[in-house]
Amino acid sequence: MFITFEGLDFSGKSTQAKLLHEFLKKKKIRSILLREPGGTTISEKVREIILDREHIEMTPLTEFMLFSASRSQLVSQVIKPHLKKGYVVICDRYYDSSTAYQSYGGEMELKDVLKVNDIATGGLKPDMTIFIDIGPKAAFGRANLRGNAKDRMENKNLTFYNKVYRGFKDIANHNKKRFVVIKGALSIEEIHNTITKTVSRKLNLK
Numbered sequence: 001m002f003i004t005f006e007g008l009d010f011s012g013k014s015t016q017a018k019l020l021h022e023f024l025k026k027k028k029i030r031s032i033l034l035r036e037p038g039g040t041t042i043s044e045k046v047r048e049i050i051l052d053r054e055h056i057e058m059t060p061l062t063e064f065m066l067f068s069a070s071r072s073q074l075v076s077q078v079i080k081p082h083l084k085k086g087y088v089v090i091c092d093r094y095y096d097s098s099t100a101y102q103s104y105g106g107e108m109e110l111k112d113v114l115k116v117n118d119i120a121t122g123g124l125k126p127d128m129t130i131f132i133d134i135g136p137k138a139a140f141g142r143a144n145l146r147g148n149a150k151d152r153m154e155n156k157n158l159t160f161y162n163k164v165y166r167g168f169k170d171i172a173n174h175n176k177k178r179f180v181v182i183k184g185a186l187s188i189e190e191i192h193n194t195i196t197k198t199v200s201r202k203l204n205l206k
């Protein structure tokens, strides 16, 4: 089973992906935890290029192609082989992030993004996408609490993040079958419990 986590930066994706991974380990379910962009040597190098704050001249198309290149390598080298072996693959962001950030938030045509998403992944769709639903203002509040330096993606402005947020909501509405939408304002524990209940049901766990 292929599970992805989506949402704005600071929505709690990495926190919840890690907790789900630990939960499955305790249940003796084989699983791997991956993050995007990254997860292979090549993809991690591409990640460095994407997030480098000095790369202010990067065009929207270059950015999108780099995300797609990183994803394509991750799908072929890690995700598909693990799914074949029966692993639960947990991915912190996947192509819905490209759709939300590069199309809804950026300057790419939606149909082009969807087409390249499909090409980069060989059509591999998540079985379940957990969208942690929290708006930019609340998410930014957490960013300020964290206090450390932001990367190139996190440096974009509030108008951009409002568009991305609307994008995620729209994508969720168009993909109701695979999307699980959870209020990000709930506590870490409450969100985790909702996720484990949903995943357990899907995996037929006791």
Ligand SMILES: Nc1ncnc2c1ncn2[C@@H]1O[C@H](COP(=O)(O)OP(=O)(O)O)[C@@H](O)[C@H]1O
Residues within 6 Å of the ligand: 007, 008, 009, 010, 011, 012, 013, 014, 015, 016, 142, 146, 184, 185, 186, 187, 188, 189, 191
């Ligand atoms: N449900 C929550 N309520 C309050 N704070 C949270 C919650 N989930 C995560 N956080 C905190 O918000 C920050 C961002 O969480 P993180 O999991 O790194 O988000 P993301 O991976 O989506 O950027 C961290 O400091 C984390 O401890």
Ligand SMILES: [Mg+2]
Residues within 6 Å of the ligand: 013, 014, 015, 092
């Ligand atoms: Mg994260």
